Every structure is written in C-alpha cells, then in structure tokens.
Amino acid sequence: MELLVAIAIGTLTAVGIYMTLRLRTFPVILGLTFLSYAVNLFLFVSGRLTLNAAPIIGTPEPYADPLPQALVLTAIVISFGMTAVIMIMAIGGYLSAGHDRIDLDAAEDGDAK
Amino acid sequence: MSLALIAALPFLGALLPGLMIRAGRTACATATGAVTALALFLLALQAPAVLRGEVVQTRIDWLPALGLNATFFLDGLGLLFAGLILGIGLLIILYARFYLSKSDPMGQFYTYLLLFQGAMVGIVLSDNILLLLIFWELTSLSSFLLIGYWKHLPEGRQGARMALAVTGGGGLAMIAGMLILGNIVGSYDLTVILENKDLIQASDWYLPALILILLGAFTKSAQFPFHFWLPHAMAAPTPVSAYLHSATMVKAGLFLMARMWPVLAGTPEWFWIVSTAGLVTMVMAAKIAFFKDDLKALLAFSTVSHLGLITMLLGFGTKAAATVAVFHIINHATFKAALFMSAGIVDHEAHTRDLRRLGGLRTLMPITFGIVVLASLSMAGIPPLNGFLSKELMLEEAAHTTWITPWAMGLLATIGAMFSVAYSFRFLAHGFLGPVRDDYPHKPHDPGFGLWAAPGLLAALVVIIGLVPMATAAWLVDVAASAVTGEAVHVHISHWHGLYAPALWMSLAAIGGGLVMLGAYPRLRAMWDATPRPEAKRIFDGIVEPLAALSRSVTEGLHNGGFARSLVLAVLAIAGAAYWAFDGGSHLAGSRPTLPVTPVTAIVWAVMVIAALVTPFLHRNRLVALILTGVVGLLIAPLFMLFSAPDLALTQLSVEVVTILLMLLALHFLPKETPVESTVPRRLRDAGIAGIAGIGIGGLAYAMMTRGPAFDPISHFHLAQSKPGAGGTNAVNTIIVDFRGYDTFGEIIVLGIAALVIFALSRTLLHDATVNRRLAAQPRQAESGDRHPMMLVVSTRLLLPMAMMVGVYIYLRGHNLPGGGFVAGLVFAIAYLMQYMASGYDWSHARQRYDHHALIGWGVLIASLAGIGPWFLGLPFLTSGYEYVHLWPLEEFEVATAAIFDLGVFLCVLGAILLALASLSRLALRTGEGANTRAYDIEEGT
Structure with a gap:
C-alpha cells in the first residue's frame, strides 16, 4: 500500500509541475491545485499509514498520529483561500490585459519596471 | 518601564496624525505635540534622579541567550540628547503647523516626524547596542521619508536617496564595528561595554572596530569626506531641515562618539x-x-x-x-x-x-x-x-x-x-x-x-x-x-x-x-x-x-518576466540539491512493515492516478481539465478515510466541492480553451522536469513511509492529554482548537484576509472601464431553456434547513468525534451556495440577512474573545476550560470554551467562502446576464 500511495504522490507532483509550466493562467492554477494535493498527502503520510486507527480517544488503540492530520486540515482550507485569491488575480489580469498569458512580454516588461 | 515608554510613545503616537488630520490641521498638530509633550514630561520625571548622578535603567528580556534584550538607560548624556530631541521637536511641531501649506499632506508629515523622533529617542536611550543599531537604521529610513517629503521635487527625491545611501551605508559599517566591540567584551550591553576600556583598547580588533564605528558616526554627522549629503538634504521642507540638522539626525553621530568616548x-x-x-x-x-x-x-x-x-x-x-x-x-x-x-x-x-x-x-x-x-x-x-x-x-x-x-x-x-x-x-x-x-x-x-x-x-x-x-x-x-x-x-x-x-x-x-x-x-x-x-x-x-x-542587469538576467523559466530553474535547483543529499546517504529500503493492498483501495488509487495522468493530455479543454482535477480531489477524500483520518476526509470532500464551484465560476470569465503555444520539444522538456520532480517526491515519500520516525513524535502528548487537558476525545480537533489554537487563530485570520482581498480586487475590477467593456463583450454561452429549474429550486430549499442541521450537528460533535468548526463552516457554505445556484444571485442575495464581511469579523472577534477570556482569570491567551452540564431532558453534556473558539472558526470560514464566491458572482452580473428577481424563470400566467 505504501508503494501505491508514494506513486500517487509522485504522479500528482509531476502533473502539478507540468501544468504550472504551461503558458496560460488557468492551467497554472490547476497545476497549483495538483501540487496542493500532493503536498497535503505528503504531509499527511509523514504520520505513516495506519488502518482503522482514527485518533478518537475511547476507540480501541492504536491511534494514528493526530498532529499531521491537524496540520493538513488547516492546510486544506488555506489552499482553498490561496486558490481563490490567485483565481481572482487571473481573472483581473485577463480582463485588464485582454489575454491570459502568464509571461511578461517585452513591452509589458518595460512597464513593470 | 518608563524609559521604554518614552522611546515607544512617538512610535505609538505616529498613528494619531493620520486620524486627527480629519479633525483639521490644528487638531492634528495638537495631537502630535501632545505625544511629544507627554514623552518630554515622562523624561522630566526621571531628570531629578539623573541630576543626582544616578543611572536610570529599564530592562525587558527578550532573547537573553542571544544577548537580545530591550534594555534602556538614562544618564546625563542621554538626558541632554533626549531633552534636545523632544524639546526642539515640540517647537518644530508648532512651527510646521504654520509653515506647511494647505496642499501639503500634514498628517503624513507629522507621522514621519514622530517616527523619526522615536528612532532618535531610541538611539539615545538604548542600553543594548543591537537595539541602538536598530534605532540607528530607523533614523536613516525615517529621515529618508522626511527629506523626500515633497515627492514632486526631483531634488527632494535625489537628496533623500543620497542621504539614505550615505548614512545607511555608514550604518552598515557601524553594525560590523559594534558586533566586533560586543564580541571583544562578551556583552552587548552598553553599560558593560563602557566599563571595559582596557580590554577593548588592548584588543587586536580595536582599530577595525574603531574605524567601522567612526564610519557610521562620520557619515551620520556629515564629516569630511562624507559631508556632501547634508546640503543636498536641504531640499526638505524647512521644519525638517531645522529638526534634522540642528538637534537630531546629524547629532546622532556626535552622540555616538560621545557615548563611546570612555572606551574608544x-x-x-x-x-x-x-x-x-x-x-x-x-x-x-x-x-x-x-x-x-x-x-x-x-x-x-x-x-x-x-x-x-x-x-x-x-x-x-x-x-x-x-x-x-x-x-x-x-x-x-x-x-x-x-x-x-x-x-x-x-x-x-x-x-x-x-x-x-x-x-x-x-x-x-x-x-x-x-x-x-x-x-x-x-x-x-x-x-x-x-x-x-x-x-x-x-x-x-x-x-x-x-x-x-x-x-x-x-x-x-x-x-x-x-x-x-x-x-x-x-x-x-x-x-x-x-x-x-x-x-x-x-x-x-x-x-x-x-x-x-x-x-x-x-x-x-x-x-x-x-x-x-x-x-x-x-x-x-x-x-x-x-x-x-x-x-x-x-x-x-x-x-x-x-x-x-x-x-x-x-x-x-x-x-x-x-x-x-x-x-x-x-x-x-x-x-x-x-x-x-x-x-x-x-x-x-x-x-x-x-x-x-550592474544590479539591474543581474536582476533582469535572472528574472526576465518568464514565469516558467524561473520555475524550471527553481525545480532543477531543488532537485539537484536533493540528489546531492541522496547521493551522500544510504539507499537501503526501509524496514517498516507495509500494509497489504485491498481491492477497493486499488480501484480508488487507479482511478485517481489515471485521472491525474490524462489531465496534461486533455487540459486544453479547460472544462474537462477542471472536471479531472475535481475527480482527483474528491478521490483523495476516501484515501484519507481509509488511512484513519475521518476529519481530513470530511474537510477534503467539502473543500473540493467549494473549490470546483469557484473554478467553474471563474471559468465563466476566462477563455474556455487553452491554445497550443509551446513546441513539442518544450513539452517534452517540461514533462522530463516534471517527471524528475515526481520521481524524487514519490521516492522520498516511499522512503519515509517505510521507515519509523527518526525522532519520537510529540503526538503521544496530544493523545494522552486530549481528554484530560482539552476535554475532547477527537485528538485532531483538540489540537486545532486547543493545543495549537494560536496557529488556527492565525489561519482563520489569513483566510478572512484572503476573502477580503478577493472582494477588494473584484471591486476594483468593477470600477475599471476597460474591464467593464470586456465583461460586457464576453461571448454569451448557449443557455439552457430554464436557468433555474423548478426541481432544483424546490429541492435545494427543502435541503437548506436539513443541511444546516447537519452543519450544526457536525459543529457540536466536533470536539469528540470527527467534525468541528472548519467542516461545519464548509457544509453551511455549500448549503448557501446551492441556493445561489438554484435561485440565482439576486434572489438569494436579497434574502441574505447577514453581511459576509460581518461574518468574518464576528468569527475573528469571537475567536479573539475566547482567547482573551482566560486573561481575566490570570491564565495565558487561549487557555481552554470545560465543564459537564446536566440539563433536563438532555443527557449530560460537556461545555468547553474551546467550542466558543470553534464557533469563531466556523463563522470565519463560512463568511470567507461566501464572500469569495459572491465577489465573483457580482462580476458575472456585468457580463450582461439578466438579473432575476424571482426564483423561477417561468412567467406566471403564460
């Protein structure tokens, strides 16, 4: 099972990075979403994989490590916030510039200085 | 305490002018003057002791192990300088009130002046030389703002830049000199350094330290050959010149030479x-x-x-x-x-x-x-x-x-x-x-x-x-x-x-x-x-x-505006560093026993990995790419469930729904297709880089999972204390709302800020003429015959109270069983979003009783109150307590203050999500879509 999860994390990372290397905003944001999945899973498995061991006191032991779970829980919610912010930035960029390319053109580069 | 207060007063007071300027220029000047006068008064209270020959000291330990303490002392020299800075400062404030013209932003001026004053007072009162250095640099920065106050004058800007470059550069030299001095003596306390004349002068490092410190003092006090910046700083308004060049800024160098005189x-x-x-x-x-x-x-x-x-x-x-x-x-x-x-x-x-x-x-x-x-x-x-x-x-x-x-x-x-x-x-x-x-x-x-x-x-x-x-x-x-x-x-x-x-x-x-x-x-x-x-x-x-x-060419050489290029460099650098570390370590497989693969897991895994892998091939149709992303995200939830993380599964599931909704809404404004722009070799290159990173991360994850932790996890504590310490049996929830409550507090604030940023950005877009023109010109999508189908409208309305009940239930059980404020907030948000989808923005918005901003505000406020509450019992921030209550006809139940905190989390999450999506919806209204005022599109009587 560990091998499967590791392959899943690797796949999500690779897809995420490939998508973030695209030239338009929307695929880049999707790529970041994939990367968030990978990172959250990675953080989660740092508590190691356990079956039937939800960290609810009173249920039969052993318990899974609750700390990575707590960290990942807030990370999931924050990822949403981040995605939402870059999404509105992408929309703003598209609506003001008229295109959704992510690289600065030479002309725009001059403006940005 | 009082010395620290004298130094802090101008900084705190710097907030006042900006507020008071609304009440008029005289009120603004009076408030500024009052701050300075109060500091001067506090200084005068200390004067009798100093005149008797005593040295007044204040000590606030911060990181004593590193010698970083906020220590202040006041002796005769400090009294003289602090008196000059505050006394002449008071006169300058009076003078500036009548000197500045109506078109000058006076609030800004007084704010800068107070910042500068605070930095100067800080220099002359500091006992710790590191603290002194910080104040020293603050004078360079705040004087930059003052000298360049008339931003419209090129001389003002150039003079300010020159002053900053010269005095700031000297300040850097002085940091080095002071660190040498502190190293010789073994203490960063001025009072200690001043007693070690022989030690310092006998050291081999005396001359380097002397030269570096004098560089700082000479640049600040405009001594030859660094005198040239001062006349150029005269482009500042006269009150600034009078203040900086008679009593303060340039005297800081003299002060430092006088201060160090006994040892140097x-x-x-x-x-x-x-x-x-x-x-x-x-x-x-x-x-x-x-x-x-x-x-x-x-x-x-x-x-x-x-x-x-x-x-x-x-x-x-x-x-x-x-x-x-x-x-x-x-x-x-x-x-x-x-x-x-x-x-x-x-x-x-x-x-x-x-x-x-x-x-x-x-x-x-x-x-x-x-x-x-x-x-x-x-x-x-x-x-x-x-x-x-x-x-x-x-x-x-x-x-x-x-x-x-x-x-x-x-x-x-x-x-x-x-x-x-x-x-x-x-x-x-x-x-x-x-x-x-x-x-x-x-x-x-x-x-x-x-x-x-x-x-x-x-x-x-x-x-x-x-x-x-x-x-x-x-x-x-x-x-x-x-x-x-x-x-x-x-x-x-x-x-x-x-x-x-x-x-x-x-x-x-x-x-x-x-x-x-x-x-x-x-x-x-x-x-x-x-x-x-x-x-x-x-x-x-x-x-x-x-x-x-030179610096421009380096910067532009490294960053030419190409996002992908920077990213490729970053990924390759990280991969290279990781390979270097991997090459130096052992490559044995871990010995931790692995779990057997079950058929259900294998199916979930296979669907998820396939969905992820086809995304790069199908991503040009953005809707398809979005659906595939959603599939992957939703399938992560059962993985969490399987590996004993029910809380994560719930959160992942509900966040995924909200995220996909948000992206669908966003796709409304963006092109629906991604054009083919990159060449095949480039795509192969990207795939290669992505593959390297994927193999690296996957391998790392595998290596980690097949080994036990290198150090004993601290989670034993959380598991053992969850019930007796925090009064909850759900260890994940008790960590979130209790053990690591401070983190969560920060996180909900970040989430709230993110939502406000989205709101602010969308508002800016709404007021932009170009954006409005482009919005109105958006190609209309083929619409379905019935935008608000009656089945959907009726069922979502029926579902609303039930969904809310589920939310309340999840919130209440969260402390002991999977659930809690985060998930409850998400469930509520989804229930509301369904109303928006089914009945339209206007119809739903008109029936919304609570402002989204207010929800965020209340959330943070309630969480803060839960945090501050324990102060009144003499306990630290966010200490939680709980009690068992028996209330007929209910069973005995538990009341924990952590639940109040969790309520804050709930409200903040709900408000943030609704505000983010509502902001996007408001943009959508500008695309020429007809606003509906009724729940159905079907006209009655037709």
Missing part, C-alpha cells in the same frame, strides 16, 4: 582620525558656507562646520575638550534651529532664499530680524551670546593641543572661526541690512505669532544662556560631560578669561578677519567662482549609477 578615546588612533576629520570638516565647510547664496545651503555648510568643531573637540580625548563639546552641542542646537526656522520664514514670506535677491529685510521684518541678529551673532561667536562662550573655550582647547606642530591646530581653528564669523555676518548683512528693494518675488512682512514663536523662544535662550551660563546651562553640561567622560565634571563658564588667554586674541583675530572678508566679498567671490571645484553630487552619481546598472 584617548588613543593616538582616535586622536588622529577624529580630530583631523573634525578640523578639516570645520575649516573646509565654513569656507564653502561663506560663498553660498541660498540661505539654507549656507546654514547647511555652517552646520557641517560646527559638527566638525564638535567632532574635533571629542577627538582631542581630554576631559576639558569633551566638556566643551557637550556645551557647544547645546548652543549649536539653539542658535542653528532658530536660524533654520528664520530662513524658512524668509522663504515663506519673500518666496526666495537667495541672498542675491534679498537685503533690506530689517525694516520689513523687524521681528524676524531681531531673532536673526541674536542667533547669527551667536553663531559668529560674538559676546555675550552663548555661541561665544563655547567657541572661546574651543579656541582655548585648540591652542593647547599639539597637532603636527604645537601651533598648527590653534592657527587652523582660528581660520575656521574667521570663516564662521564671515558667513554669519554675510547671512545678516546681505539678507537683512542694506536698502529695501522693490524687486522681491513677494512683498515680505513679519509672519504671524505661530511661525515666529519657536525661533523667538530659541533666540531668547541664546541670550539667557549667554548672559548667565552658570545658572542655566552649567548643570546640564556637568551631568552630561560627567556621563561622557566617566568622571565628575564641574565646569566653570565665564566670559572673561584674562588678557593672557590665547583664546581672546584668537577670537579678536577671527572677528577682525571675518569683517575684512565680508568687506572683500565681491573680490573673493570672483576668485571662488574662477577656481574649479569637484562636484560631490557628480562623483556620487558616478559611483552609484554603474552600481545600479
């Missing part, structure tokens, strides 16, 4: 470096000042010259000379501030500061004339004014000092004094005497009381200190000089030192020579204009411009 002075190195720099600065700047036509430029070079004089006295390294230096600091502050303010008055009234266009102001501006006469004669060193007293003492010290030859110092000091007399008289004669002219740019007359009150008071001080120095200034000189020299000083100041005192004859020679120079001004001026001189600004620009060009 007394060696030949100190004598030669400091007294030579001071002497050269004094003579050279005084000569230049004589030929300046701009009143402020003349005063600027005069200031440089007087700073040189004081530096020179400190450089002598004798107790008597240091005492004179302290006395001259007081006198210079009084007459120079008065003169700067008078120059400002002339500029304000006559609309010029050019001596060639002035003259005859004596009869037109009698009050200003009176002030200028007193102050400039004091600057020239004419008895009985205070400038005379300290200049006489200086000449006496110079006459008895051997520098190269026994007489050279005395001679050069006399020449410096002569130039000083000459420019002072020129200021007076060419500005105020002579016939009244009829070609002033503006007919000058005396200003109102508000403008001349401050310089008038200072001019009165010039006379009073001059007439009765023993009663008015000697006590302050005594206590400050004692602090500088570390020995008890009892100064005797008098006007007459006898016929045999060399100073008398030197003074007379200086005054006579100065009068001759004034008489010969036209001829001297012609000679001066004919001699070529190096232009400091051109040299400075010549050094700075190539440096700027």
Whole structure:
C-alpha cells in the first residue's frame, strides 16, 4: 500500500509541475491545485499509514498520529483561500490585459519596471 | 518601564496624525505635540534622579541567550540628547503647523516626524547596542521619508536617496564595528561595554572596530569626506531641515562618539582620525558656507562646520575638550534651529532664499530680524551670546593641543572661526541690512505669532544662556560631560578669561578677519567662482549609477518576466540539491512493515492516478481539465478515510466541492480553451522536469513511509492529554482548537484576509472601464431553456434547513468525534451556495440577512474573545476550560470554551467562502446576464 500511495504522490507532483509550466493562467492554477494535493498527502503520510486507527480517544488503540492530520486540515482550507485569491488575480489580469498569458512580454516588461 | 515608554510613545503616537488630520490641521498638530509633550514630561520625571548622578535603567528580556534584550538607560548624556530631541521637536511641531501649506499632506508629515523622533529617542536611550543599531537604521529610513517629503521635487527625491545611501551605508559599517566591540567584551550591553576600556583598547580588533564605528558616526554627522549629503538634504521642507540638522539626525553621530568616548578615546588612533576629520570638516565647510547664496545651503555648510568643531573637540580625548563639546552641542542646537526656522520664514514670506535677491529685510521684518541678529551673532561667536562662550573655550582647547606642530591646530581653528564669523555676518548683512528693494518675488512682512514663536523662544535662550551660563546651562553640561567622560565634571563658564588667554586674541583675530572678508566679498567671490571645484553630487552619481546598472542587469538576467523559466530553474535547483543529499546517504529500503493492498483501495488509487495522468493530455479543454482535477480531489477524500483520518476526509470532500464551484465560476470569465503555444520539444522538456520532480517526491515519500520516525513524535502528548487537558476525545480537533489554537487563530485570520482581498480586487475590477467593456463583450454561452429549474429550486430549499442541521450537528460533535468548526463552516457554505445556484444571485442575495464581511469579523472577534477570556482569570491567551452540564431532558453534556473558539472558526470560514464566491458572482452580473428577481424563470400566467 505504501508503494501505491508514494506513486500517487509522485504522479500528482509531476502533473502539478507540468501544468504550472504551461503558458496560460488557468492551467497554472490547476497545476497549483495538483501540487496542493500532493503536498497535503505528503504531509499527511509523514504520520505513516495506519488502518482503522482514527485518533478518537475511547476507540480501541492504536491511534494514528493526530498532529499531521491537524496540520493538513488547516492546510486544506488555506489552499482553498490561496486558490481563490490567485483565481481572482487571473481573472483581473485577463480582463485588464485582454489575454491570459502568464509571461511578461517585452513591452509589458518595460512597464513593470 | 518608563524609559521604554518614552522611546515607544512617538512610535505609538505616529498613528494619531493620520486620524486627527480629519479633525483639521490644528487638531492634528495638537495631537502630535501632545505625544511629544507627554514623552518630554515622562523624561522630566526621571531628570531629578539623573541630576543626582544616578543611572536610570529599564530592562525587558527578550532573547537573553542571544544577548537580545530591550534594555534602556538614562544618564546625563542621554538626558541632554533626549531633552534636545523632544524639546526642539515640540517647537518644530508648532512651527510646521504654520509653515506647511494647505496642499501639503500634514498628517503624513507629522507621522514621519514622530517616527523619526522615536528612532532618535531610541538611539539615545538604548542600553543594548543591537537595539541602538536598530534605532540607528530607523533614523536613516525615517529621515529618508522626511527629506523626500515633497515627492514632486526631483531634488527632494535625489537628496533623500543620497542621504539614505550615505548614512545607511555608514550604518552598515557601524553594525560590523559594534558586533566586533560586543564580541571583544562578551556583552552587548552598553553599560558593560563602557566599563571595559582596557580590554577593548588592548584588543587586536580595536582599530577595525574603531574605524567601522567612526564610519557610521562620520557619515551620520556629515564629516569630511562624507559631508556632501547634508546640503543636498536641504531640499526638505524647512521644519525638517531645522529638526534634522540642528538637534537630531546629524547629532546622532556626535552622540555616538560621545557615548563611546570612555572606551574608544584617548588613543593616538582616535586622536588622529577624529580630530583631523573634525578640523578639516570645520575649516573646509565654513569656507564653502561663506560663498553660498541660498540661505539654507549656507546654514547647511555652517552646520557641517560646527559638527566638525564638535567632532574635533571629542577627538582631542581630554576631559576639558569633551566638556566643551557637550556645551557647544547645546548652543549649536539653539542658535542653528532658530536660524533654520528664520530662513524658512524668509522663504515663506519673500518666496526666495537667495541672498542675491534679498537685503533690506530689517525694516520689513523687524521681528524676524531681531531673532536673526541674536542667533547669527551667536553663531559668529560674538559676546555675550552663548555661541561665544563655547567657541572661546574651543579656541582655548585648540591652542593647547599639539597637532603636527604645537601651533598648527590653534592657527587652523582660528581660520575656521574667521570663516564662521564671515558667513554669519554675510547671512545678516546681505539678507537683512542694506536698502529695501522693490524687486522681491513677494512683498515680505513679519509672519504671524505661530511661525515666529519657536525661533523667538530659541533666540531668547541664546541670550539667557549667554548672559548667565552658570545658572542655566552649567548643570546640564556637568551631568552630561560627567556621563561622557566617566568622571565628575564641574565646569566653570565665564566670559572673561584674562588678557593672557590665547583664546581672546584668537577670537579678536577671527572677528577682525571675518569683517575684512565680508568687506572683500565681491573680490573673493570672483576668485571662488574662477577656481574649479569637484562636484560631490557628480562623483556620487558616478559611483552609484554603474552600481545600479550592474544590479539591474543581474536582476533582469535572472528574472526576465518568464514565469516558467524561473520555475524550471527553481525545480532543477531543488532537485539537484536533493540528489546531492541522496547521493551522500544510504539507499537501503526501509524496514517498516507495509500494509497489504485491498481491492477497493486499488480501484480508488487507479482511478485517481489515471485521472491525474490524462489531465496534461486533455487540459486544453479547460472544462474537462477542471472536471479531472475535481475527480482527483474528491478521490483523495476516501484515501484519507481509509488511512484513519475521518476529519481530513470530511474537510477534503467539502473543500473540493467549494473549490470546483469557484473554478467553474471563474471559468465563466476566462477563455474556455487553452491554445497550443509551446513546441513539442518544450513539452517534452517540461514533462522530463516534471517527471524528475515526481520521481524524487514519490521516492522520498516511499522512503519515509517505510521507515519509523527518526525522532519520537510529540503526538503521544496530544493523545494522552486530549481528554484530560482539552476535554475532547477527537485528538485532531483538540489540537486545532486547543493545543495549537494560536496557529488556527492565525489561519482563520489569513483566510478572512484572503476573502477580503478577493472582494477588494473584484471591486476594483468593477470600477475599471476597460474591464467593464470586456465583461460586457464576453461571448454569451448557449443557455439552457430554464436557468433555474423548478426541481432544483424546490429541492435545494427543502435541503437548506436539513443541511444546516447537519452543519450544526457536525459543529457540536466536533470536539469528540470527527467534525468541528472548519467542516461545519464548509457544509453551511455549500448549503448557501446551492441556493445561489438554484435561485440565482439576486434572489438569494436579497434574502441574505447577514453581511459576509460581518461574518468574518464576528468569527475573528469571537475567536479573539475566547482567547482573551482566560486573561481575566490570570491564565495565558487561549487557555481552554470545560465543564459537564446536566440539563433536563438532555443527557449530560460537556461545555468547553474551546467550542466558543470553534464557533469563531466556523463563522470565519463560512463568511470567507461566501464572500469569495459572491465577489465573483457580482462580476458575472456585468457580463450582461439578466438579473432575476424571482426564483423561477417561468412567467406566471403564460
């Protein structure tokens, strides 16, 4: 099972990075979403994989490590916030510039200085 | 505590002017003045103890192990400087109120002024040298803002930049010097350092430390060859010049030399470096000042010259000379501030500061004339004014000092004094005497009381200190000089030192020579204009411009605006570093037993991985890409569930729904297809890079999962304490709301801010004409016949109360079973979003009773209250408590304060999600989509 999860994390990372290397905003944001999945899973498995061991006191032991779970829980919610912010930035960029390319053109580069 | 408060007051007060300016300019100035006056009052409360010879100390330990403590101390020197900074600051605040015109942003000015004042007070009160360095850099930064206050003037911006570059650069050198000093002594406390003279002077590192510290002091106090920035800083408004260059900024360097005097002075190195720099600065700047036509430029070079004089006295390294230096600091502050303010008055009234266009102001501006006469004669060193007293003492010290030859110092000091007399008289004669002219740019007359009150008071001080120095200034000189020299000083100041005192004859020679120079001004001026001189600004620009060009080419070489390029470099660098680490370690497989694969897991895994892998191939159709992303995200939830993380599964599931909704909404505005732009080799390259990263991360994850933790996890504590400590059986929830409550508190605030950013950005977009035009021109999507199908409308409405009940249930059980505020907030949000989808934005919005912003605000507020509550019981922030309550007919249940905190989390999450999506929806309304006011599109009766 560990091998499967590791392959899943690797796949999500690779897809995420490939998508973030695209030239338009929307695929880049999707790529970041994939990367968030990978990172959250990675953080989660740092508590190691356990079956039937939800960290609810009173249920039969052993318990899974609750700390990575707590960290990942807030990370999931924050990822949403981040995605939402870059999404509105992408929309703003598209609506003001008229295109959704992510690289600065030479002309725009001059403006940005 | 009180010393820290004196230093903190101006910083805290800096918030006031921005608020008070709404109540008018006078209110703003009054508030600013009140802050300074309060700090001055607190300082005065400490004065009696200092005058008795005590040293007042305040200590706030921060990181004692690293020597980082907020320690303050107040001795005679600190009292003198803090008094000058706050006292003259008060006068400047009054003066600036009437000086600044209506178009100047006064709130900004006073804020900068208070920031600067706080930094200065911090320097003179700091006991820890690291703290002192921080305040030192703060003066450079805040003076930058003040000097560049008139942003529209290029001279102001250039002057501010130059001042920052020179003083900031010197400050960096000083940091190094101070660190060496702290290292020699083994303590960063000034009070400790000052007691270790022998240790420091015997060290091999004494000379490097001395040179580095002096670089800081000389740049700040504009000593040769760093004097050039000060005249350029005159582009600032006059109140700034008067403050920075009479009592504060430039005196910081002097303060530092005086402060370090007990441990650094007394060696030949100190004598030669400091007294030579001071002497050269004094003579050279005084000569230049004589030929300046701009009143402020003349005063600027005069200031440089007087700073040189004081530096020179400190450089002598004798107790008597240091005492004179302290006395001259007081006198210079009084007459120079008065003169700067008078120059400002002339500029304000006559609309010029050019001596060639002035003259005859004596009869037109009698009050200003009176002030200028007193102050400039004091600057020239004419008895009985205070400038005379300290200049006489200086000449006496110079006459008895051997520098190269026994007489050279005395001679050069006399020449410096002569130039000083000459420019002072020129200021007076060419500005105020002579016939009244009829070609002033503006007919000058005396200003109102508000403008001349401050310089008038200072001019009165010039006379009073001059007439009765023993009663008015000697006590302050005594206590400050004692602090500088570390020995008890009892100064005797008098006007007459006898016929045999060399100073008398030197003074007379200086005054006579100065009068001759004034008489010969036209001829001297012609000679001066004919001699070529190096232009400091051109040299400075010549050094700075190539440096700027170099840094620009490096920056642009590294970052050319290509996002993917930077990202490729970053990924490759990280992968390379990781490979390097991997290559050096062992590559054995881990020995931790692995879990068997179950069929259900294998299916979930296979679907997820396939969905992820096809995304890069299908991503050009954005809707398909989004759906595939959603599939992957949703399938992560069962993985969490399987591996004993029910809380994560719930959260992932609900966040995924919200995220996909958000992206669908966003896709509404963006192109629906991604065009083919990159070449096949480029795509292969990207795939290769992505593959390397994926294999690396996957391998790392595998290596980690097949090994036990390197260190024992701290989670045993959380599991063991979850019930007894936090009163909940869900260890994940107790960590979130209790053990790591502070983190969560920060996170909900971040989430709230993110939502507000989205709201603000969408609002900005809504007000942009181009954006509105593009929105209106968006191609219309093929619409379904019924935008709000009745089935959906009815079912979502039925579902709403049920969904809410589920949310409440999840919230309540969260402390003991999977659930909690985060998930409950998400469930509520989804329930509302369904209403928006089914019945339309307008219909739903009209029925919304609670503002989204308010939800976020209330969430943070309630969470804060849950945090602050324990304070009243004497417990730390966010301590939680719980109690079991039996309330008929319910079963016994538990009430925990953590639940209040979780309520805050719930409200904040709900508000943030709704606000983010509502902001996008408002944009959507501009695309020309018809707004609906009813729940259904079907017209009744048709």
